[in-house]
Each structure stands twice: as C-alpha cells, then as structure tokens.
Amino acid sequence: MKIKIQRDTIVEYTVEHKERTLLEILTELKTMQDPSLTFSSGCRSSVCGSCAVVVNGKEVLACAYHAKNGDVIEPLKNSEVIRDLVVNMDRAYEFNAKSKAWQSTFSEDMSLSQADEKINETQSDCILCGACYSACPVYAVNKEFLGPFSLTRVWRYISDKREENPKEKIDTIQTNGVWDCTLCNECTLVCPQDISSKADIEKLRAKSSMAGYMDPNFSSIGGGFDGSPTF
C-alpha cells in the first residue's frame, strides 16, 4: 500500500499491506527505507503523547492508528515544524504555566471521597499529546489562546478539593481563556483519552460566572445600557 508523508514536499512511500499501526510503518520506513524520515515516538502504547500527527486532516496518535492505503500524514498544526513530522511543543506547553495549571498550595491530610476523585479522573488522564491544540480553530485568530489542554488541566485542579485558591485560577483564565473558545468541539473529537476540553471550558465558564465574570462577547455584541441583552 502507499502512504504520503508531508516532508519538505509530499513524499509517497510504498509499504507492505498488513494490519498494523502507523507508528510501526513509520519505524519500518525509517529503519529500512529512509533513515532521514523524522518523527517522534515513545511508549508506543498511547500514554506518552509523543507521536500525535495529522492523518487525512484529523489528529491521531500514530501508535493507536491503523494505517490504510492512501493515507496522507502531516505534522500537527499550530506549532512550528522542526522537521518532517516533528513540531516544537515548547510554546504549546507554555500555556500550562500561563494558565497556572497546578495546585497552588500544599494540601495536607485533606480527605477525598471516591466521588471527589471521580470529578477529575478523566481530565487527569491527559497525556499532553497536543492533538487538541492542533485541532483548535481559535489559534487562527488568537495565537495567545490558552487552549484546550491547558484549560482542561486548570479544570482538573480547580475541581479538586485540595486546591485552596481556585479564584486565582478563574481570574487567570478570563483573558485569552474560556471566553475565546467557540465551543466547536473539535478538541473533543480528536482526544485519544476521551477528554472533552469543550465540556471542561463550559464548566469553567459556569465557575467564572459564579465568580462574577461575564462573557465579554455577549456584553459587547448585544448588551443594552443596563447590561441586559437586547435580542
């Protein structure tokens, strides 16, 4: 079968047709056909987040995708391509720090129930593969958008009883944050860990409203003099 890989130009490779992952094919190409082919890989079991690429326009983990004849492989979008399928994730990961996606204080001996733990079980499965970041259309208009995975990770900590200062995080995600999302759900569709950043962003919006913040788009588009919507 044939697959095409976006390098400096699009290069077509012929590989034996059999059921296997795209990562296995990339590895075979590199070690047997073309050692200059460049991609990232790690655990090959969907948990390290190294091998996310775009196949036929959709983000997948190469180690979890079964390749088909005619597939077109490209690097992730919204990040600088270093070489072939390798992108520089530094800038994307910086949004975690900008969002303060961490627990802000030490929390000693806080008792968490099974229900408390389940609140963010899925969000804490995030592997930082960057698929959501690549699929997000907001970056086309706002390069400073904190983005899907960072906001999911903020939700993870805000929803945890051990976080003593959730207000600080809510304050942090007002600018280039929760209100810049269009709720298009592209991030959800590509997440290999079944996380919905869109849903997490909606929950963060609700928390923001409770903290007294308003949707800035809403007030500027339709707000009357008294702040009530006019449509």
Next chain:
Amino acid sequence: MKKNVIVIGAGGAGLVAAINAHENGANVLIITKDYSTRSQTCMAQGGINAALSNAGEDSIEAHIQNTLKSAHGLANEDAVRFMCQEAPNAIKWLDSIGVPFSRTSESKIAQRTLGGASAPRACYAQDYTGLKILHTLYDKCLSLNIEILNERYLLECITDKNDNEESYVCGVSVLNKRSGEIEVYESPSVIIATGGYSRIYHTHSTNAVGSSGDGIVAALRAGARVSDMEFVQFHPTAMKNSAILISESARGAGGYLLNSKGHRFTNELAPRDEVARAIDDEILKGEEIFLDIRHLGEEFINRELPQERKLAKLYEDIDPVSELIPIKPVAHYTMGGIEVDENSKTVIDGLYAVGECANHKVHGANRLGGNSLLELIVFGKQVGENATKYAFKQNNDISRGVDISAKSSDEFIIKIKEYTNEIDFYQKQKFIGDLFYLHVAIKRDKGILEYVLQDVEKLLEELPKMGVSDKSKIYNTNLIEFLEFKNMLELSRLVLLGAISRDESRGAHFRVDIPKENNEEFKAHSIIDRDGSVSYEN
C-alpha cells in the same frame, strides 16, 4: 547564568530531585532528551508501595521484609529500611501536591496487592498511576518556575581533578536535537536521572524507545562505577504481539495465568522472577500462555483497569472482559545501574544518580512491583537535598574555577558523522535485541553468554563501519538513534560481563548451568569500572 544543580532526565526521579533542590534554595536546570511528560514514568501502571493499612492490615516491617526477601540477599537493608519508612511520607507528599489517587469508600487512598507483597500496599490511580504522578510532578515544577530544557541529548559529564587527583564534575555537554549544536552547561552538582536500559532487548521490552541507558554510559565514561548490571527484570505479562505491558494489578485483583489447556500452573502473585520463570517453563513445553481476568467483571475492569482494557483492545484486538489475553514475559526493568552510596553520590564529587539509572540497592536481584515509583520519590528527595548542599559548599570555594568547553564533544560528533555507514546499525540493533531475548533473558547459560559477548565485542569494534546516512544538523534522529545504539551496545557488554562472571542463580539472574544460589561467593554486588573489570563488594 550558572546553575547550582543540573538534573539530566525529567521523569519522576528527575522532577522530584529538581523540586527538592529548588526547595532547598538551589537554582536548578532540568535537561531532557524529549519532553518531561514523555518519560518512562508515564508507563508505570500498578502503583506505589507504602504500608498505610488503608485496605488491609500492613506494617512497615512487612514492607521491609517482603522487599528483602524478593531481593534474594542483594539488597542493602539500611537502604530498604529507609525507603520503606519514608514511604508513608512520600505518599503524603504526593497527595499534598494533588496526585489524584483512587480512593476507598472510607475516603482513604486506595491500595491494591501486587506480587510478593503480604498486604494490599500499592497506592494507585486506576492503572494510570505513573502517568498521574508524572504529570502532577511536572505541573508542580511549572508552579515553581523550574527551568526545563527539552530535546537535549546527554553526551558527556564533564569532569576535572582537584589537587589530590580526585575527580569532580563541573557540568555537562548535550546535543541540542533541534539546532544540532553542542551546548555546555556548567554546574558543581549534576544529578543523572535518565532511566534504565531495557531497550537493549529492542522490541522484546515493555519500555519506551528511549530507555537506552544514556546516563549510565556517560557516568561510566566520566569515571563512575556501575553495579549489578546482570539483573534485568522480565515482567511476566506483556501482550504477546506488541510487548505492551498488562499491569501486575490485573493479577493482584485475582487474574489467573493459564496455559493452552486452560490450566493454572503457578502462584500468580509470587515475585516477578518466579512467575516469569514459571511461564518460561510452560512456553518451553510448547504451551501458549494467557492472562484471564474475565471473572473480575466488566464493572471492576472499567473502574480499576481501564487502561489494560483499552490497550488489549487496541494492540491485541482482544476484549479482556470476555476473552483471554495472550501474554509473554519481556524485559521491563533494570535493577543495575550507576553505583551510588547512601547519599546517592557516585565516586565522582558532585555527580549523583537517582531512579532506574542508579543502583540504590533497594531492589537487589529482583524488584517488587510498586517499589520503583516509591524509590523515585524517596531518593529523589534525598538526592535533591544532597546535591544542593554540596553545590553551595563548592560555590563558596573560590579556588575552584575551571574553563569547561565543548571541544571533546564536538570532536566526538564530527567523528561519528564520518563513520563509513557500510553496516546498517538498525539491523544490528534488532540482531542484538533478538539475541538477548533468546540467550540473556530469563534463563542463561555460561557457554552461550560467552558467544553472545563475542558478538557484542565484534559489533563494538565494527562501530566505525556503522554510523548515519542522514547528515542533517537539524533534528537528526538517525544520529540520536545511533548514539543510543552505541550506548546500548556498551551496556549489553556490561550485562554480559556481569552475567558471565556471576556463577550462580539469584533472583532475575538464572543460570541453567548453575541453578543455585552461592552465598559464599556471590552474595555481593557485582561492580564494573571503566576498564571493564568485574569485582564483588558488599
């Protein structure tokens, strides 16, 4: 700006070391060949041990005794005691920074039983324990604004000698994968936390492709010693086609091992060396081996083992809720590594090591499941403190000032790029991996080991005929993979030297020609220094 402490490696051990160095006042720099969250730690599934008695009666003493027993006389009891006593504090600390552990119905941290443990002792977060610990540690580093340099490959630990001719470390040289440039970072303390070397078994390993033991070889070249290299743990249950791990917690929860006839043939919760050997015996009889967790039920599997189900479906096209999982043992963890003292220090002043790349002598001849994540936290804290103390002492010593350069690393890379590339190293990498899986694995025979050593030594000589075809400066993974292969070839030789020299069977090192322990001669750690000579010490 000059740093007090440099940490090489950004997995669990490296991050804990960096956090603790930072909290002791050090200006810390972490350097990793990938990105922190891509480290091997994310693949740890089962749990982290601490005698908390949250799910059943347990004691620190029982944890100590289980660990010592599994180590087959090769653990350092003081180190094991320290680790097990500190374990409850380690869990408390992880809980305090936000690790989302699974909970019991009494709102305590949930615990499960792993092999060789007399009680449910492993704290877990579903079967994503390592992933969730690693990411929480990473987030903690971000909160402390600790600097992390990604995608730099370690080349050299740079050393110098003082007036008494004693070596001390003064920094590192690394290859910036993105630019292709060699960079030098200066620091009085360097902590190696680069992980193990299970990938010498190539695809016959549960490990990520980067587990090539780079830090161990760099430390050895700088004059450090390595120990117990022959002890490689084979995990009993990797999936048959992909070698992807199915956690021991599946057996801890009551999973069975079955042969082709559907018969159980061993105690599934014995330590890993015993279970792996029992499986190997069955395989040699022509049996296929399966892990059976069907009786645990879908609800339990989804709640406690969601990753196992996902991986079995994805990589083996098996749903363990209704089907048997075909398995085989593969290389999983390397007990040996850089020889360190009780302060996590090597024989070189300022050079420390921690995590799987180091040998703290807490696992001995066979590691217990749940003790490696624990080791990272306990010794990560200790090494962070010690490296900082040492660095501050050196910073006050104005007589010390060296001019370190990238010259030798530059020459090294230029030379590598001039290698003739007549022999394909990828093919040789597979050859060695297959050879090791066949002959340097669960059962070993001295005569055959000696043949394998000849093969490895021949390849070491032939390295200049290998090399890279890709001469690009920018992100040259062909070059990085060759450097990793070169390191793994050197480590293969060390494993063989240790395995040939140890004329006995102990833990994970089983010699069919001498199937018994010999406590008189070999109840000791094998030490190998730079010139390759093997000695035994206690």
